[in-house]
Amino acid sequence: MITLQDIRKVYRNGPLEVEALASVNLTIERGEFVAIMGSSGSGKSTLMNIIGCLDVPTSGKYVLDGEEVHALDEVRLSSVRNRKIxxxxxxxxxxxxxxxxxxxxxxxxxxGLNRIKRTQRALELLEKVGLGGRVKHKPTELSGGQRQRVAIARALTMDAPILLADEPTGNLDSKSSEEVMELFKNIHQEGTTIILVTHEPDIAAHAERVLWFGDGKLLRETRKGCAAI
Known part of the structure; x- marks a missing residue:
């Protein structure tokens, strides 16, 4: 589903260069549930932006669902984002x-969906995330956990095969965090590939595979029931 080959990302500020990612090689299979962990500045957010087609690598090759996206212009990147993620x-x-x-x-x-179809789809998704009775509420009238469930419903509207979640429980209490993670697990069981950035080990524990980043490099990975690689 996702293949990164020698991905490098360098940010330049005048004569200064900051290497955010250093020759990252990574494959994520269709239907996996992967967590990305690392401290601030480890490169995990930069990696997420590149996987999500929100940014492009300085060098290297990125193949998403059989399509080479590392050299696409912004218009074509936007199209890939809308269809795939x-x-x-x-x-x-x-x-x-x-x-x-x-x-x-x-x-x-x-x-471009017509009003009837999009309303029907939105109602189905809100029911799926347990908010069928809240459709007329404003976000300010909802708890943090409920707002995140609205955001998850929104992310599912276009049937994208990949769901990227950047610290999705960072603003939630422990109970709401567990409810959101149960929802992610249910979505994953339906076949969606989920990639989750988090700094919380208990949240990463829900994933099948955890990738540990530091100084722009993939340091190691662990899989459920297996030792670190």
Whole structure:
């Protein structure tokens, strides 16, 4: 599903260069549930941005679902993002003045679905995440856990095969975090590939495979029931 070959990312500020990723080689199979861990500055967020087609590597090769995306321009990258990837963020990124229903409908509006189809799809997804009775509420009327579930529903609207989650439990209490992770596990069981960035070991423990990053490098990985590689 995802293949990274010698991926390097360098940020330049005048004469200064900061190497955020250093020759990363990584393969993620279709249907995997992977967690990425590392301290601040380890490169995990840069890696997520490249996997999510939000940024491009300085050098190296990136193949996503059989498509070489490392050399695409912004227009084509945007198309790949819309078709292949759903995003969930720590800060939810919901429109505070819009209803829950409208927030979930938004990606489908940009995707060109007609009003009847997008409303039907949004209602189905909100029911799936346990918020069927909250469709007319505003995000400010919901708890943090409920807002994150709205964000997850929104990420699923276009049936993307990959779900990227960047610190999705970072703003949640422990109970809400567990509820959100159970939802991710259910989505994964339906066949979606999930890649999760977190600094919390108990959250990473839900994944089948954990990748540990430091200084822009993949240091090691662990799989459930296996020793570190």
């Amino acid at each position: 759903g995003f969930v963020f720590q800060s939810f990124n919901l429109l505070g003045r819009q209803t829950v229903l409208h927030n979930v409908e938004l990606p489908m509006m940009y995707g």
